[in-house]
Amino acid sequence: MEIEKEIKQNKFKDEINKLMINQLFTGKWITNLIAKQLKPFGITNQQYNVLRILRGQKSNYISVNAISDRMIDKMSNVSRLIDKLVDKKLVQRKINKDDRRQADIVINQKGLDLVKAIEDTEDDLKSNFKSLSEEEAKQLNDLLDKLRG
Amino acid sequence: MEIEKEIKQNKFKDEINKLMINQLFTGKWITNLIAKQLKPFGITNQQYNVLRILRGQKSNYISVNAISDRMIDKMSNVSRLIDKLVDKKLVQRKINKDDRRQADIVINQKGLDLVKAIEDTEDDLKSNFKSLSEEEAKQLNDLLDKLRG
DNA sequence: TACAAATATATGTAGATACAGATAATGTAT
DNA sequence: ATACATTATCTGTATCTACATATATTTGTA
Structure with a gap:
């Protein structure tokens, strides 16, 4: 639906103003679609983001900072996100031997299983994205990259 | 910058997966740019969104539901957002005479002044969006609208 | 070596958010 | 007129978030 209808605003000052709103919306x-997908699994969008980053590292440990660098939302409080994941026994944390300030994190089997289970519901999520062709999706990706300069 | 670099992920499963991430990012x-713009004024993105909706209504009262319909983030707890704005004396709330369930809200002069003051800093915000031409911005808007179906 | 600066992570906190449920008024069917 | 459903808003709550600050460790350098 046109953004004008979504938020019942029939005119924008200019195309950039409209773009900001459209982009936020x-x-x-x-975000809401993903949150809905994750709800049955009891984890948040940010926690899922961390789990997938960790899975990408296989069985290698990775520091909290390195996780932060890879997160979609850089502002996330990764320390406490990890706390939650440790509580749920999805990941493990250990102190790095060579730099004892550093906490190293690794995903464990239960975490891998959870990510797998969530990915099995991906068709459901993807069904919301059928309106764009692969070509249009690529075009959109390029414009988004360009937008951020 | 390319999304791949922003989150240090060098490959995506497909263009749609990449698009979701790119869009979230x-x-x-x-959101963060706007939050930074608003910080000196002591209001949040959501509160600003409400204030601008109310300004659009001029001196007419509008219901909490109608505000919600017009918000970028529909999930917002508008009742409590209004509480904050009333506390700050930026808006006023009164019970609708004809339907006593309904709360009607209007922006007052202090609120209008605040929105004006914030808009005076808009050039600063807009300076982050110089990388797209008007034409590209329009193209992006159209693709976003199409994406949501 | 000693000491300041930089780094990596964690913690305290006020406030925001999501969601469930409560409250109250109105609409509707009998 | 009565009862039940619906609507509009509000409240309780647990959790999350942003931001400032603290702690611990390492690095650079005089």
């Missing part, structure tokens, strides 16, 4: 739309 | 990017 669409970001929130996707 | 860009949404968060804009």
